[in-house]
């Protein structure tokens with residue numbers, strides 16, 4: 186399943202990139218380059234070969250772990266993209282954690298107190314949450330919490346004056362490993378606004394999904410059985426009901442994680458977050474084919490991997506699903 | 512010798528819904544003695560399940576509300592209990608099994624986990640001891656296959672699941688087991704096995720059983736005593752032989768006549784004329800009067816009490832009251 190998807194993906198990214206008008210040679214050499222110089226460069230880059238040869242060369246290189254070389258910096262993409270990738274990942278992960286934690290609990294609260302003011306309030310919050318575009322929320326946050334109140338920083342991952350040497354490039358994790366509490370606090374403060382901006386929509390969607398899923402589960406016979414055994418209400422909700430309610434919620438997680446990667450690009454632009462979104466954005470402007478191609482392919486691969494993880498999660502939670510045994 | 516275990520008296524549970532008040536249980540008296548098997552029968556919607564769920568404290572409130580009366584279990588009043596006190600009783604002093612074995616077990620936990628949870632809720636046992644006890648309890652209900660503790664509900668048949676439910680309900684040795692139509696969803700041979708099992712557990716452990724059913728065959732096979740409900744009230748109560756041989760309430764007589772007998776042709780099968788009254792608009796007077804072939808004037812104006820008519824038999828019917836007395840008699844005081 187994974188392999189055909191990836192092959193398709195590589196063809197699509199390759200075609201899109203080559204369909205974009207504009208010559209990379211021109212982008213490198215500038216508007217006033219001589220036609221001869223451009224000709225020579227294009228020849229060197231293999232841009233004059235037939236498209237299918239370019240494609241096979243591209244795939245061949247991919248298989249060797251070579252994602253191409255950035256035309257702008259002359260460095261291999263595989264190496265260059267890594268810190269950007271982890272920055273995006275850290276942001277997306279934090280946003281997802283916020284979305285899951287608040288979304289699930291808000292949904293549980295609503296379901297548990299169905300048709301009370303608590304329920305209505307939570308669902309109004311969720312409705313507002315889904316209706317707010319990421320960029321608008323991001324800008325409002327910056328305006329209120331960074332500019333007006335001056336509580337939190339509005340740009341980047343860390344104060345540049347901070348003495349900090351990243352290891353894995355997950356700043357929160359690195360700061361924790363190094364026991365550098367100042368850096369941890371600073372990384373956390375930088376993370377807060379973009380993660381909230383990015384996590385709000387999935388939070389709201391997860392809250393709604395959790396509510397409806399929990400309502401259904403709470404009415405089921407096995408919940409009555411658990412009550413008849415004398416199980417505490419807290420355990421009934423968080424153990425007996427939630428594990429069942431999670432089955433449909435997981436689907437939403439998977440879809441949201443995909444949307445989150447998309448939303449990350451907007452968020453990164455607003456908060457000057459040095460992630461893949463920014464990296465690709467710059468590459469597109471510079472017509473850096475190799476970077477754009479590989480960047481999109483990597484994002485697509487991550488998307489496929491997330492879906493794979495979601496499938497595995499299903500099987501882990503629901504014993505009725507067994508892959509490969511049917 | 513005979514000591515009452517469960518005493519429900521004049522108990523009322525109403526549902527306050529948007530469309531009006533549903534008097535689901537309205538003045539129910541019911542006693543289960545220690546070690547006894549009592550059948551609770553009646554047409555669909557007459558309040559059997561609500562009565563039994565009230566004993567477990569499992570009626571959703573709201574919309575349900577206790578409107579009066581008391582439920583005493585092992586000399587303890589239940590109607591005022593709070594959450595924590597309820598949890599100490601449920602699964603421990605009184606357990607319940609349900610009609611739908613297919614959906615009554617949690618699909619995402621193993622059988623072992625679910626029984627162990629019931630044990631550790633009420634007994635201070637470590638995990639290992641609890642698992643051993645869980646295996647023993649399964650053995651007791653006739654499941655001895657290896658690895659059953661690790662299996663999930665979807666791997667078992669309906670009959671097996673009902674056995675697991677029984678094992679789980681019995682594992683803390685409750686004084687009372689409430690079984691709400693435990694065999695309705697099962698096919699006939701499995702039904703008989705489950706009934707045998709329950710009867711055996713009753714004899715071996717002394718756990719009393721309140722058996723809810725609308726199958727009078729089940730009652731005849733299982734029960735010592737029978738309580739007949741109609742429209743939220745108890746209309747007749749008697750030991751099982753008396754009830755089958757001398758039913759006194761016209762409704763009970765109708766129920767017994769509607770049992771198909773061997774050799775009787777299907778189209779001649781008797782059924783009580785009319786319909787169950789709407790629980791939101793109960794008729795004044797006797798609730799069965801509109802369908803009763805013996806209905807008298809008083810039946811349509813005054814509600815009869817549950818009259819003791821000897822030999823532990825009670826019946827809620829004006830026919831049993833001496834006509835001369837009835838005018839100056841307050842029917843409710845004659846409740847036994």
Ligand SMILES: Nc1ncnc2c1ncn2[C@@H]1O[C@H](COP(=O)(O)OP(=O)(O)OP(=O)(O)O)[C@@H](O)[C@H]1O
Nearest residue numbers: 526533535554555556557558559560561562574790
């Ligand atoms: N949660 C509830 N809200 C409102 N009404 C309810 C609720 N639960 C039960 N009732 C009503 O209470 C009445 C008695 O229901 P109950 O389930 O006790 O009937 P039953 O005798 O068990 O019937 P059956 O044989 O079909 O199981 C019915 O009229 C039902 O509609």
Ligand SMILES: [Mg+2]
Nearest residue numbers: 559560561691
């Ligand atoms: Mg019922």
